[in-house]
Amino acid sequence: MTPSEVKISNYFERQYSMLAFETITTxxxxxxxxxxxxxRFIHRLGYDDFADFSxxxxxxxxxxxxxxxxxxxxxxxxxxxxxxxILGRHIQYAIRNMQETRSRISNKDIKQAARYLAxxxxxxxxxxxxxxxxxxxxxxxxSKYIRKNVxxxxxxxxxxxHQMVDVNRNDxxxxxxxxxxxxxxxxxxxxxxxxxxxxVTVTDQETSPIAKLSDVRFIxxxxxxxxxxxxxxxxLLIETLIEAMxxxxxxxxxxxxxxxxxxxxxxxxxxxNS
Numbered sequence: 092m093t094p095s096e097v098k099i100s101n102y103f104e105r106q107y108s109m110l111a112f113e114t115i116t117t118x119x120x121x122x123x124x125x126x127x128x129x130x131r132f133i134h135r136l137g138y139d140d141f142a143d144f145s146x147x148x149x150x151x152x153x154x155x156x157x158x159x160x161x162x163x164x165x166x167x168x169x170x171x172x173x174x175x176x177i178l179g180r181h182i183q184y185a186i187r188n189m190q191e192t193r194s195r196i197s198n199k200d201i202k203q204a205a206r207y208l209a210x211x212x213x214x215x216x217x218x219x220x221x222x223x224x225x226x227x228x229x230x231x232x233x234s235k236y237i238r239k240n241v242x243x244x245x246x247x248x249x250x251x252x253h254q255m256v257d258v259n260r261n262d263x264x265x266x267x268x269x270x271x272x273x274x275x276x277x278x279x280x281x282x283x284x285x286x287x288x289x290x291v292t293v294t295d296q297e298t299s300p301i302a303k304l305s306d307v308r309f310i311x312x313x314x315x316x317x318x319x320x321x322x323x324x325x326x327l328l329i330e331t332l333i334e335a336m337x338x339x340x341x342x343x344x345x346x347x348x349x350x351x352x353x354x355x356x357x358x359x360x361x362x363x364n365s
Contacts, residue, residue, distance in 0.1 A: 095122075095124045095125075095128045095132075096128075096132050096135075098122045098123060098124055099118070099122045099124060099128070099129060099132050101122070102118065102121050102122035103297075103298075104298060106121065107298050110145075110148045113145075114141075115129050115130060115141050136195070136297075137191065137194040137195040180316050181315075181316060181321075183316075184314060184315060184316045184321060185321065185323050185324075187312070187314070188311075188312040188313065188314060188321060188323065188324045189312075189323075189324055189327065191312045192310070192311045192312050192324045192327075192328070195310050196309055196310075196328070200307050200309065201331060201332065201335050202335060203306075203307050204291045204307040204309070204332060204335075205332055205335035205336045205338075205339060206339060207263045207289040207291055207306065207307065208234070208263055208265060208291060208332065208336055209237060209238060209335075209336035209339040209340050210339060210340070211261065211262060211263040211289065212261040213240065213259060213261030213262040213263075213288075214240045214241070214242050214257075214258075214262045214263075215234065215238065215240065215241045215242065215262070215263050215264075215265065216242045216243075216244055216255070216258070216262060216263070216264045216265070216279075216283075216288075217230055217231045217234075217241065217242065217243050217244065217264075217265045217267075218244045218246070218264065218265070218266045218267070218275075218276050218279045218280075219246075219266070219267035219268065219273070219276060220246050220268065220273030220275055220276050221269075221273060222269065222322055223267040223268055223269060223273070223276070223322075223325075224246060226267050226322060226325055226326060226329060227243060227244075227265070227267055228243060229326070229329060230265060230267075230329045230332070230333070231243040233329075233330075233333045234333065234336065236344060236347055236348065236351065237333070237336050237337055237340060237343070237344055237347070238336075238340060238343065238347075242254070244279060246273075246275050246276075248275055251275065251278070251279070255279065255282055258282065258283060258286045258288055259286055259287075259288065260286060260287040260288055261288075262283070262286070262288040262289075263288060263289040263290075263291065264279065264280065264283045264288055264289070264290050264291065265291045265292075265293070265332075266279060266280050266290065266291070266292045266293070266301055267292075267293045267294070267325065267329075268292070268293075268294050268299060268301050269294065269295050269313055269320065269322070269325070270295060270296065270299070270313075270320075272294075272299060272300055272301070276301060277300050277301055280292065280301045280304050280305075281304065284304050289306050290304060290305050290306050290307075291305065291306065291307045291308075291309075291332075292304070292305040292307075292308045292309065293308075293309045293311060293325055293328060293329070294308070294309070294310060294311070295310065295311055295312065295313040295320075296310065297310055309328055311324045311325050311328055312324060313325070
């Protein structure tokens with residue numbers, strides 16, 4: 092980022108809870124940059140214009156303050172009016188989430204993250220709490236087809252030190268965290284930072300506490316229409332990273348697949364011809 096963009100970014104972090112009530116002029120004055128610079132910065136973040144930015148910030152602030160049941164109560168009227176097409180409503184949210192996320196993520200970052208995760212000389216650790224634990228497990232399952240030494244951190248704080256005692260600069264971490272953010276995941280990211288390992292994060296806000304510690308960060312939109320936010324785009328991004336990793340180590344993958352198939356047959360895992 093340019094020096095002016097750093098000033099704006101720092102101002103956003105300091106004033107995040109009040110950004111919904113700001114104008115371009117007040118942001119410009121508060122960050123000591125020109126109005127045009129603020130406008131260009133907001134456009135670079137993926138927003139159509141300042142009105143779009145302001146609306147999205149308001150939605151994010153509300154979602155941060157609400158519990159799932161409060162969110163459900165607030166949206167009850169809309170849910171009732173659209174209850175005849177529940178699937179259609181969820182698909183509309185999913186499409187919106189995917190489109191906004193696509194505008195914020197570059198192919199360059201996808202490739203860089205894939206290099207960290209596929210080519211790490213040491214271990215690849217995967218961390219996520221609550222619903223992110225399921226996504227972390229999914230990534231771990233698929234990545235074992237691609238490379239060895241993939242470690243799923245189970246999130247048990249009483250054994251986390253035992254799991255991370257050997258972390259070093261040759262290792263990489265994929266950390267997944269959605270609001271409300273996991274303290275355990277945050278502690279894990281901080282430890283990797285101290286050990287100088289590479290850190291890839293997947294989260295849902297620029298202000299997420301793990302985002303600023305990343306070597307590569309991905310911001311995925313997670314807005315849901317009802318009580319719970321959506322994890323669909325996070326799964327989509329994880330599958331994208333897996334595919335990008337495969338392209339980097341195709342020879343290695345071709346050697347690992349036959350071993351997996353032999354194990355599946357030996358253990359009689361699948362129903363024949365299914």
